Amino acid sequence: MGRPVPNQILALLVVLVLVQGCQEKEELEKEAPALAHADLRVDRIAIGGVVSDVAALGDSTESRESWSSLIGDRLGRERFGKLPIMSYGEMGMILGPGDQAVMLDRFKEDGGCDDDVLAGLRTVLEGKARFIVFANIQADQVDRAEKETEVVDDKGKTTSKTRTMTTSRTTSVRLRFYDLTDRKLVWDHVAVGESVNSKSHDMSDFIEHNPKEGVLGGVLTSVANSVIKPDPGFPPAPTFEMSLTNAFDNVGLYLKPSKKK
Numbered sequence: 001m002g003r004p005v006p007n008q009i010l011a012l013l014v015v016l017v018l019v020q021g022c023q024e025k026e027e028l029e030k031e032a033p034a035l036a037h038a039d040l041r042v043d044r045i046a047i048g049g050v051v052s053d054v055a056a057l058g059d060s061t062e063s064r065e066s067w068s069s070l071i072g073d074r075l076g077r078e079r080f081g082k083l084p085i086m087s088y089g090e091m092g093m094i095l096g097p098g099d100q101a102v103m104l105d106r107f108k109e110d111g112g113c114d115d116d117v118l119a120g121l122r123t124v125l126e127g128k129a130r131f132i133v134f135a136n137i138q139a140d141q142v143d144r145a146e147k148e149t150e151v152v153d154d155k156g157k158t159t160s161k162t163r164t165m166t167t168s169r170t171t172s173v174r175l176r177f178y179d180l181t182d183r184k185l186v187w188d189h190v191a192v193g194e195s196v197n198s199k200s201h202d203m204s205d206f207i208e209h210n211p212k213e214g215v216l217g218g219v220l221t222s223v224a225n226s227v228i229k230p231d232p233g234f235p236p237a238p239t240f241e242m243s244l245t246n247a248f249d250n251v252g253l254y255l256k257p258s259k260k261k
Helices: 006-031 033-037 061-075 088-095 097-110 115-125 214-228 240-255
Strands: 045-052 131-152 158-179 184-202
Touching: 006 033, 006 184, 006 240, 033 184, 045 061, 045 088, 045 097, 045 115, 061 088, 061 131, 061 240, 088 097, 088 115, 097 115, 097 131, 131 240, 158 240, 184 240
Parallel strands: 045 131
Antiparallel strands: 131 158, 158 184
16 A cells, blocks of 8 residues: 555544544533533633743743733634634733732632632623633743664664754643633633754764774774764753643634534
């Protein structure tokens, strides 16, 4: 059987995406039926804001604004049905920047929104949004790994050697969606985003080893090869914004409206 033609590969990818979408919809149905059954074009989602629990990231007003704008931009993408998300900026115009900052401080300190806060939000957002989402960044970790691969000919001789250096970043975000209709938490979900930078380097010996060179000769040849082809080092870590974006995109997959039959 020959290799699949590009159209076959594309069709396979479409099927995989549809299967993944169905699985996420089923999970949302179990975890958050109110969200799963809502028409999010009418029962809009407002962005309450994003805070950080990670000391290294800080939690400045500017960072909160950037992260909170990012989640609104991602969830409102065409990829996820172009939902009419109420942005963090719109929320700021309704609440006022001072009250918005106090609300986020209180969310971070209390670890959630109490009934009084939700009652107030229900009043100011009536007719504008049914749901509101808050998020806190729980973890952000950078990892490094390396792998060597060799190509050996039929005589057992190594013909090429490649070293791949990888730097990955993983970010975890806990999101809480509240239904303002009855002032209840309807979805408590942890999203994980990962991004990877990698580079490969040809580590094949520039100077071939002589079978008769002896131990010292072998060491000297290896040292010479390492000077000629030094260790490539690890690539820089992906940006925090990149892995955070991927985490928010994973949430969008759950919320994407199903196609009408």
